[in-house]
Amino acid sequence: MAQVRIATWNVNSLRSRIDRVEALLDRHEIDVLALQETKAREDQLPLMGLQARGYDVAAAGVSQWNGVALISRVGLEDVQIGFPGMPGWGDPVEPEARAIGATCGGLRIWSLYVPNGRKPDDPHYVYKLDWLARLREAAGSWRDTPTALVGDWNICPTDDDVFDVAQFRSSTHVTPAERSAFQAFLDDGWAEVTRAHDPGYTYWDYYRQRFERDRGLKIDFVVASPSFAERVTGAFVDREERAGKGASDHAPVIVDLSA
């Protein structure tokens, strides 16, 4: 294989956008696609079109919210739902469904949907920081393998990642604690590999024609271990996927690696 192409996308319901997913795979010749907010149980997924294209699928989630999945045509082995230490880890009901990992073509890919946090004074905000701390703890043992933590981090690490910082003064995504939680991964030796190639936003709220006015956030990232990062040759945000009727509120982020 000359190169490998990995993508991550908060699809905001896989069932309502299965046609867009299949078109995305075809358009960009994606080898591994990590999805978030699939909003479906594994048994609800429409798999025929994906299987016809040669893809394997692993998913976790319930029908109403959250949910993560991995779609791969380069192997899908050692699938793990959640990680040790994660809130809810060991619960057979899988109430959260925010993390699924698998080995695909020799790479360990984790599709992550970091808790939103809701409001800085909401208990869910504390839960978000706790979740990130536990992920960091688990990720310590993955860092020496070619691993990527991809998905919707629900954090804007810099002011450039917000269309209007003043408007977010009392909001989540930009607080010092959230930014510190993100920075902690970088301090541990992980690298965010998409920004250098494409600094653009990845999410635009459905409200108020935010996409048309390019008032977005950069919150979807590929956080790579050193042996993954050194193979990255390019990355881009597929903004066209966000345009028009029936789009997710996030755009896909695509990363290329040398073989």
Next chain:
DNA sequence: ATGGTAGAGTGTCTA
């Protein structure tokens, strides 16, 4: 401060 839109499913919740 509020509300705007979208998706899960019929009650509201979540983002």
